[in-house]
Amino acid sequence: MTHPTTGTQLKGFLADPRIVPFLNYALLIFMVMTLGMTGVLALIIATFAEDKAPDWLKTHYEFQKRTFWVGIAPVLVTGLCMTVFARLLPGPVIAAFIVLSLVFVAGRCVMGFNHLLYNRPYPNPKTWVV
16 A cells, blocks of 8 residues: 555656756757667657746757757767778777767756756856767
């Protein structure tokens, strides 16, 4: 038998408007490892969730969309290197592409996650770097 407050705690947790942006940051972090597939999902979610969000959360959605568009180029280059140029490029070069892409996207996501955790809008969502 569950505790009577478990249902209300779950409803309170799901009512938090930060849940969707938190999940989007997680999807964006995995964008490098899935060659952009989770990033596309995060882009779609951010686009549709942005309309109903408070203004301070809209900065996070805008930052997430920019993270996708800025981060998809290195992800696609990484995928291209892993498939087409795998015989031409040595393994360490391909590994460097993967690590640099992951560091770039993950760094942006961690910064956004930090601001979201403390209920702050993202200071400059249109920036190219962190």
